Amino acid sequence: MALLEVEDLTVKFYTEEGVVTAVDDLSFRIKRGEKFGVVGESGAGKSVTALSVMRLIEEPGRIESGTVRFDGEDLMEMSESEVRDVRGNDIAMIFQDAQTALNPVYTVGEQIAEAIRHHLDYGDAAARDRAIRLLDDVGIPEPEARYDDYPHEFSGGMQQRVVIAMALSCDPDLLIADEPTTALDVTIEAKILDRLERLAEEYDTAIQLITHDLGVIAEMCDRVMVMYAGRAVEKATVEEMYYDPKHPYTVGLMSAIPRIGDRQDRLQTIPGTMPDLVEVPSGCSFHPRCPFAEEECTRKQPPLVDPETGEGVGLSDRAAACLAYTGDLDNELDYEVEVRGRAEQPDDGQPDPRVRRPDSEPVRTDSDPVGLDTDLLDQNDDGEDDAGGLSDG
Numbered sequence: 001m002a003l004l005e006v007e008d009l010t011v012k013f014y015t016e017e018g019v020v021t022a023v024d025d026l027s028f029r030i031k032r033g034e035k036f037g038v039v040g041e042s043g044a045g046k047s048v049t050a051l052s053v054m055r056l057i058e059e060p061g062r063i064e065s066g067t068v069r070f071d072g073e074d075l076m077e078m079s080e081s082e083v084r085d086v087r088g089n090d091i092a093m094i095f096q097d098a099q100t101a102l103n104p105v106y107t108v109g110e111q112i113a114e115a116i117r118h119h120l121d122y123g124d125a126a127a128r129d130r131a132i133r134l135l136d137d138v139g140i141p142e143p144e145a146r147y148d149d150y151p152h153e154f155s156g157g158m159q160q161r162v163v164i165a166m167a168l169s170c171d172p173d174l175l176i177a178d179e180p181t182t183a184l185d186v187t188i189e190a191k192i193l194d195r196l197e198r199l200a201e202e203y204d205t206a207i208q209l210i211t212h213d214l215g216v217i218a219e220m221c222d223r224v225m226v227m228y229a230g231r232a233v234e235k236a237t238v239e240e241m242y243y244d245p246k247h248p249y250t251v252g253l254m255s256a257i258p259r260i261g262d263r264q265d266r267l268q269t270i271p272g273t274m275p276d277l278v279e280v281p282s283g284c285s286f287h288p289r290c291p292f293a294e295e296e297c298t299r300k301q302p303p304l305v306d307p308e309t310g311e312g313v314g315l316s317d318r319a320a321a322c323l324a325y326t327g328d329l330d331n332e333l334d335y336e337v338e339v340r341g342r343a344e345q346p347d348d349g350q351p352d353p354r355v356r357r358p359d360s361e362p363v364r365t366d367s368d369p370v371g372l373d374t375d376l377l378d379q380n381d382d383g384e385d386d387a388g389g390l391s392d393g
């Protein structure tokens, strides 16, 4: 049995502009101790998925349907107080912005100790000792002295470490980290991710890592789910995604990664932006941005299938949602993954998978609701279609 099993989850927000389907029929699972990445641009539904797992969706949002089973128990069936016990104790969350996660009027040590007292029923002295040990574990120097400092006396990187210490304070089975290092510079990011990974292994904690950064996924994760417009469009192991991506959106994300040693002047990006979720394009929601789109893509929503067999996959770990795998397209997906060997990769000596963009002219479809060119990448290097690409958050 997986630690977390999410099945057919649909979450909607009832706004004045209309109904936003932020998560649409989403299924995935995370095994005990596994590091599971969730990647996609802003608006893909990554954070809403995490909040749904924690049952933290607020008005005007509503979990419309689906089950979220944690350790065999359906969180959707639990009372509010039962879910509160699970939160922080069995499932903990690290939010993107450490500053808002910390209370400015309590010392950092007290904030960690409070969670320990509440969830683990420790006495004052034992909770203090455990909090100091956790501060030490996340790399806060002189943790005993810093226990009594307030959040504003810590740098951004140290505040984020405190948030990680808080999340780990009750030894959770699942840690949901929502863009945990977005606000930090790259050297601090590397240190924090490294520490997070080490601590997760030490505490045998599974991680659901939400990010827009495929580099971070490659560093840390075992498996990955790529999301677009509230749906999963690809699921794979990290190796499969890097060496054999199956969905054109994943291909676009892969092509947009900057690499040391690249001689091109401009970064490749995905044209256009995530669609307005009040009015998702018909058929495959990625079709206005997809260079392989055909007429059928505007009519039929692609199911998640095994890319080898074209058959439905349920909770399977290898899947892609593209009509190319269901036999509905006239043409094949025309891209190549090129893996550079060590001899061609002088900077770090690591094999470097990269995706070659299609040489063919982009296919235009009749229904192009946002008026975008369907050229996946800016092939003539003039930047005209470079409005999209990965964005923060």
Ligand code: SF4
Residues within 6 Å of the ligand: 247, 248, 249, 284, 285, 286, 287, 288, 290, 291, 292, 293, 294, 297, 302, 321, 322, 323, 324
């Ligand atoms: S080829 Fe069609 S179905 Fe596949 S991702 Fe592109 S638009 Fe979607």
